[in-house]
Amino acid sequence: MGEKKYDLVKQSQGLLSIDTPGQGLTEITKKVDQWVLRQGISIGLITVYIRHTSASLLIQENADPSVMQDLDDYFKKIVPEDPTLYSHTAEGPDDMPAHIKCALTETTLSIPVNKNCMVLGTWQGIFVFEHRARPHVRQIVLHLSGI
Amino acid sequence: MGEKKYDLVKQSQGLLSIDTPGQGLTEITKKVDQWVLRQGISIGLITVYIRHTSASLLIQENADPSVMQDLDDYFKKIVPEDPTLYSHTAEGPDDMPAHIKCALTETTLSIPVNKNCMVLGTWQGIFVFEHRARPHVRQIVLHLSGI
Amino acid sequence: MGEKKYDLVKQSQGLLSIDTPGQGLTEITKKVDQWVLRQGISIGLITVYIRHTSASLLIQENADPSVMQDLDDYFKKIVPEDPTLYSHTAEGPDDMPAHIKCALTETTLSIPVNKNCMVLGTWQGIFVFEHRARPHVRQIVLHLSGI
Numbered sequence: 541m542g543e544k545k546y547d548l549v550k551q552s553q554g555l556l557s558i559d560t561p562g563q564g565l566t567e568i569t570k571k572v573d574q575w576v577l578r579q580g581i582s583i584g585l586i587t588v589y590i591r592h593t594s595a596s597l598l599i600q601e602n603a604d605p606s607v608m609q610d611l612d613d614y615f616k617k618i619v620p621e622d623p624t625l626y627s628h629t630a631e632g633p634d635d636m637p638a639h640i641k642c643a644l645t646e647t648t649l650s651i652p653v654n655k656n657c658m659v660l661g662t663w664q665g666i667f668v669f670e671h672r673a674r675p676h677v678r679q680i681v682l683h684l685s686g687i
Numbered sequence: 688m689g690e691k692k693y694d695l696v697k698q699s700q701g702l703l704s705i706d707t708p709g710q711g712l713t714e715i716t717k718k719v720d721q722w723v724l725r726q727g728i729s730i731g732l733i734t735v736y737i738r739h740t741s742a743s744l745l746i747q748e749n750a751d752p753s754v755m756q757d758l759d760d761y762f763k764k765i766v767p768e769d770p771t772l773y774s775h776t777a778e779g780p781d782d783m784p785a786h787i788k789c790a791l792t793e794t795t796l797s798i799p800v801n802k803n804c805m806v807l808g809t810w811q812g813i814f815v816f817e818h819r820a821r822p823h824v825r826q827i828v829l830h831l832s833g834i
Numbered sequence: 835m836g837e838k839k840y841d842l843v844k845q846s847q848g849l850l851s852i853d854t855p856g857q858g859l860t861e862i863t864k865k866v867d868q869w870v871l872r873q874g875i876s877i878g879l880i881t882v883y884i885r886h887t888s889a890s891l892l893i894q895e896n897a898d899p900s901v902m903q904d905l906d907d908y909f910k911k912i913v914p915e916d917p918t919l920y921s922h923t924a925e926g927p928d929d930m931p932a933h934i935k936c937a938l939t940e941t942t943l944s945i946p947v948n949k950n951c952m953v954l955g956t957w958q959g960i961f962v963f964e965h966r967a968r969p970h971v972r973q974i975v976l977h978l979s980g981i
Binding site for chain 3: 548549583584585598599600601604606607609610611614615618644645646649650651652654659660661662663664685686687
Binding site: 548549550551553587589590591592593618619626627628630636639640642643644646647648650679681682683685 | 696730731746747748751754756761762765796797798806809810811832834
């Protein structure tokens, strides 16, 4: 990649709506990749931002689906859906655990872009991590700056 | 929001000092919002950065105060203030747990800005998460780029 | 620091290769600092991005080495290397725990730059957190925008 300098940065902003099937990881790498390609910015930085407090973002291995299952199982284990543990229980047994899982993972991710693609590693994918039991539509804001 | 492209990005940088009353969450959303408004940048990206290793940042639900209490209780439970668990104990029983809580949450947050406002979801607020028992003054650097 | 506005943002992108000796924290603050200095951008924002799913990034205290040891011990305790806990075990007992530790920490960090230096607090350093038992070479992409 080397060291390169580029003048007069531009920016672009967009929105993705992602359907989640309930708890677990939904990969969005291709959708973000396609959006980046359409912006005509070859070198820059993209920020992926989720506008929710009961679903979050992760960059994780996207090769073996068992990784996604183990991740979901792990977070269920360290953040039990046991209403006796929490005072905020009015929105259901999965709501307060969802907020805690968001605190432990990410709401915003910034990824450099080079040659019109995110510089993700070979095994890296971007995922929406849904923490509520029921399906949801999640809003993701994309912000790209570069040249 | 749609897809929009904007040329010739500018930037602005500032500093917030936040008083915390000891362990727990202090909301700073309004202070960041007001700073963004003053910069005259309508569409862009703000980065909120905390210059400490015993207080961190979170984007969380700001509707029900019981969420903030449950979050604080959860982190106290998974990171016990028990000096027998740590070798770094010289700065008090709350110090090493504070560093671990910072590792589990965030030191930096980047949030897109649209129409002079951060694109926070309906229930999202930005919080300083103080991990030390005593009150502190925390320094937050704000960096905004956009047009 | 005050409030300052700067026009016509530029950007620069580079790559660091970091050798890790196996599990634990390797500080990279000086290497990132030196790269920032070479770019000739005095005020801006740097993003540090790791292209892996079994090593992550942390901003942590860099004064007392016992903090680094306690951090490593803590993550080993809450994410046990016990193959009976995971279904993804083909890549070794340290692989699935490595992915979980990445989910609990950071893959990307954005830090404001002022006067050609990152605005790190007095005790803050940037670390690569290696989660695999064996030494690895880790790729870090640096993206700097500013003036």
